Amino acid sequence: xxxxxxxxxxxxxxxxxxxxxxxxxxxxxxxxxxxxxxxxxxxxxxxxxxxxxxxxxxxxxxxxxxxxxxxxxxxxxx
Numbered sequence: 881x882x883x884x885x886x887x888x889x890x891x892x893x894x895x896x897x898x899x900x901x902x903x904x905x906x907x908x909x910x911x912x913x914x915x916x917x918x919x920x921x922x923x924x925x926x927x928x929x930x931x932x933x934x935x936x937x938x939x940x941x942x943x944x945x946x947x948x949x950x951x952x953x954x955x956x957x958x
Contacts (some may be wrong), residue, residue, distance in 0.1 A: 881948070881950065883913070886913055886948050886950075886951075887910075887913060889944075889947040889948040890910060890913060890918055890944055890947065890948055890951070891910060892947050893940075893943045893944040893946065893947040893948070894908055894910060894920070894940075894943075894944075896943055896947075897939055897940055897943045900939065901922075901924075901926060901935070904925055904926070904929075905924050905925030906922060906923060906924040906925040906926030906927075906929065907922075907923040907924050907926070908920050908921070908922055908923065908926070908940065909921045909923060911957055913951075916950055916951055916952040916953065917951070917952065917953045917954075917955060918944055918951055918953070918954045918955070919954075919955050919956075919957050920936075920940065920954060920955070920956055920957070921956065921957055921958070922935075922936070922956050932956070933956075936954060936956050937954075940954055941953070941954040
């Protein structure tokens with residue numbers, strides 16, 4: 881999979897999960913893709929939310945891995 885295909889797949893995954901985040905007053909922004917790690921930035925209500933790590937791992941990371949199986953980790957950067 882090329883870097884461009886990976887980026888497209890990750891963006892598609894974020895579009896899939898974005899409505900759920902927005903319904904709670906949050907959002908997500910793709911910062912970078914480095915090898916098998918995706919860096920995102922949770923925004924809005926997600927920033928101070930007590931369950932944002934659970935959302936990141938069980939929601940965002942799982943969805944990204946479904947679209948781009950070679951991705952190993954998703955990290956939230958402030």
